[in-house]
Amino acid sequence: DAGVTQSPTHLIKTRGQQVTLRCSPISGHKSVSWYQQVLGQGPQFIFQYYEKEERGRGNFPDRFSARQFPNYSSELNVNALLLGDSALYLCASSPPPGDSPYEQYFGPGTRLTVT
Amino acid sequence: KQEVTQIPAALSVPEGENLVLNCSFTDSAIYNLQWFRQDPGKGLTSLLLIQSSQREQTSGRLNASLDKSSGRSTLYIAASQPGDSATYLCAVDTDKLIFGTGTRLQVFP
Numbered sequence: 001d002a003g004v005t006q007s008p009t010h011l012i013k014t015r016g017q018q019v020t021l022r023c024s025p026i027s028g029h030k031s032v033s034w035y036q037q038v039l040g041q042g043p044q045f046i047f048q049y050y051e052k053e054e055r056g057r058g059n060f061p062d063r064f065s066a067r068q069f070p071n072y073s074s075e076l077n078v079n080a081l082l083l084g085d086s087a088l089y090l091c092a093s094s095p096p097p098g099d100s101p102y103e104q105y106f107g108p109g110t111r112l113t114v115t
Numbered sequence: 116k117q118e119v120t121q122i123p124a125a126l127s128v129p130e131g132e133n134l135v136l137n138c139s140f141t142d143s144a145i146y147n148l149q150w151f152r153q154d155p156g157k158g159l160t161s162l163l164l165i166q167s168s169q170r171e172q173t174s175g176r177l178n179a180s181l182d183k184s185s186g187r188s189t190l191y192i193a194a195s196q197p198g199d200s201a202t203y204l205c206a207v208d209t210d211k212l213i214f215g216t217g218t219r220l221q222v223f224p
Contacts, residue, residue, distance in 0.1 A: 043159070104161070
């Protein structure tokens with residue numbers, strides 16, 4: 001079975017631009033979470049979606065938004081990019097509650113560089 | 116506010132040594148704790164998940180323990196190999212994963 005997939009792998013944007021990152025969860029998983037990992041730090045929680053509804057939001061500005069589609073894939077959008085948004089963006093999916101311990105499975109990430 | 120700390124920040128050891136990586140957290144109200152491995156520039160690979168009701172989990176040369184009351188977890192790596200070189204992250208689950216900053220491990224031949 002395919003794991004969590006993310007696209008694109010790498011992205012270079014200019015300050016002020018907008019970016020959209022994509023994530024496809026493991027088949028059968030209905031929950032998707034997004035994390036930002038700045039170099040040298042642990043990942044920071046941005047959003048969680050379950051059954052297309054937002055279930056949690058981390059301490060990020062409104063420039064960050066996300067959505068989940070009927071096929072459970074997800075997009076993360078970041079507007080008005082700042083240099084500090086340069087990071088590895090990770091997507092994780094998890095099985096429905098009750099199927100197994102709430103283990104999260106991570107994709108390979110999208111490396112965003114803002115210049 | 117939940118905070119997760121990992122000690123040491125970096126570790127360099129010769130091949131064959133047994134290792135202990137430490138993780139501490141400030142709030143014992145967690146659902147579970149996960150240990151991950153991250154290779155440079157890559158995503159996270161889940162190594163072990165310990166549910167809040169469990170004390171330890173084992174997978175091959177890896178053993179993770181959890182003491183919720185004291186807010187501590189340890190990851191034990193037996194007979195380390197150069198291929199174990201990576202950053203090891205622990206994360207507590209409180210409806211979202213809260214990560215430590217990781218232990219960067221280098222195992223040299």
